[in-house]
Amino acid sequence: MNSKRIIIIIGTVASSLYTFRKDLILSLVAKGFTVHAFTSESDETELTKIAQLGAIPTYYELSRGGLNPYEDLSNTISLYQKIKKVQPDIVLSYFIKPVIYGTLAATLAKVPKKIAMIEGLGFAFTEQPEGYSRKAKLIQQVQVALFKLALPLADKVIFLNPDDPIDLLKSHHIGVKKIEVLGGIGLSLKDYPYQPISLESQTRFLFIARLIREKGIFDFVEAAKLVKKIYPNAIFTVLGGIDEHAHGAMTKFQLDELVQSNIIEYPGQVNNVSEWIANSHVFVLPSYYREGVPRSTQEAMAVGRAVITTDVPGCRETVVDGVNGFLVPKWNPQALAEKMIYFIENPEQIQVMGEQSYKIAQEKFDARKVNERLLKILGV
Structure with missing residues (x-):
């Protein structure tokens, strides 16, 4: 036996x-x-x-x-x-x-x-x-x-x-x-090693998720528009797949229009996610989807990036507000834009909060x- x-x-x-x-x-x-x-x-x-x-x-x-x-x-x-x-x-x-x-x-x-x-x-x-x-x-x-x-x-x-x-x-x-x-x-931290931040370039905000409204893509876009009225050189990058069969999904037409109007840059789905995170300054996920704890945010924290996310179940487990980033109310592009502007106007906090994200990832994730x-x- x-x-x-x-x-x-x-x-x-x-x-x-x-x-x-x-x-x-x-x-x-x-x-x-x-x-x-x-x-x-x-x-x-x-x-x-x-x-x-x-x-x-x-x-x-x-x-x-x-x-x-x-x-x-x-x-x-x-x-x-x-x-x-x-x-x-x-x-x-x-x-x-x-x-x-x-x-x-x-x-x-x-x-x-x-x-x-x-x-x-x-x-x-x-x-x-x-x-x-x-x-x-x-x-x-x-x-x-x-x-x-x-x-x-x-x-x-x-x-x-x-x-x-x-x-x-x-x-x-x-x-x-x-x-x-x-x-x-x-996640396996060796696959997402800590990467120092360069503050010499324009502030880059990164969104990674499926392009459906529950993940906050439309709030991210609206916030980007508000920020660009004041800081037109800020860069907003979106990674993730189009899911046009999902209710409330972003369409290819909407996406193309945003890229052509220089609101966002969209390289599509990529295999080298950690490199894109490393080339960004702040990770943003304004999701209100009922997930456990978002993996993409954990990845960004492991690389050492400050985070702006929503104060909802799952997402709030990744951020100590004011320590490694900010929690904002769901469905609120204005509040999101205000925190983005904070990082543009206080670039030293990108480094400080990014290091805190790294420490939290080491301990929790x-x-x-x-x-x-x-x-x-x-x-x-």
């Missing part, structure tokens, strides 16, 4: 498993675990990368969008069968749908320890300036009902920030056995430290 301990990590696309769970998988393998990485994508290149970490990649069916109960039930039964075949000691699920269906399937398979990690509450819990849309309200109602079914079955529920358990569990009266707050998934905390939560 094989006495080696077995863990299944259930995620979504293989690239996410490799990018965000690489260090965790390596740590578990080093501790003698057999690691099965369940992914809802069958991209052979990405699956090979996972296998090279020492894990066993396994494809499973997951309907990432939509609300088809019959399809979800069928997929849950299939997932149960795959888990039962492996007979793991631990199942760790992350992201909303894997948490719900992975926890249910693991319970059916009588897995001894079930851990659910919720990395942000997502679209359904993202309030718009005009309130929640009918679609968001419907999805939220369905998700809450499913969470009430699944989360009490988990031995521990992990959140990345302290606001999410309040807004999900307390507000909707969901009882769970134990709550843990991890404080971000972290080093993947090695985060994984140590996560392994302790897993009890391994």
Whole structure:
């Protein structure tokens, strides 16, 4: 009989498993675990990368969008069968749908320890300036009902920030056995080394995110217009993909118009993100999307850049207001512009606050430290 301990990590696309769970998988393998990485994508290149970490990649069916109960039930039964075949000691699920269906399937398979990690509450819990849309309200109602079914079955529920358990569990009266707050998934700091700042050039503000309004792209643009009326040489760079299928997304026409009018520069999606961060002075993310803790902000902090972001769940975990940057109200381009102007008029603070960002990143977002905390939560 094989006495080696077995863990299944259930995620979504293989690239996410490799990018965000690489260090965790390596740590578990080093501790003698057999690691099965369940992914809802069958991209052979990405699956090979996972296998090279020492894990066993396994494809499973997951309907990432939509609300088809019959399809979800069928997929849950299939997932149960795959888990039962492996007979793991631990199942760790992350992201909303894997948490719900992975926890249910693991319970059916009588897995001894079930851990659910919720990395942000997502679209359904993202309030718009005009309130929640009918679609968001419907999805939220369905998700809450499913969470009430699944989360009490988990031995521990992990959140990345302290606001999410309040807004999900307390507000909707969901009882769970134990709550843990991890404080971000972290990143490999060697991939984002500290870079000294040159203050000789015009002040550069950098935005990195999908070009959808929830991530704050339109607020960033409006703030840039306000700043340019006073400081026309300030530079505003946008990195991120166009997602025209998303509601409220920036269109290619709007983007081209902004570039042609010299409001922003847009090199598109790039592979050398750390270099673009290093060439900027201040990182700006006016997001109001319900994510755990934004990775792009962590990357900018690791490189040593001051941050302006919104005072909302997740984002507020990255900034100590007035120390490594500023927190501004959501949906407020005027307040955003005022903080941008502060950095233009007080360039020495770019250096001072950037160094503080670096220190905070070293303490809070080093993947090695985060994984140590996560392994302790897993009890391994």
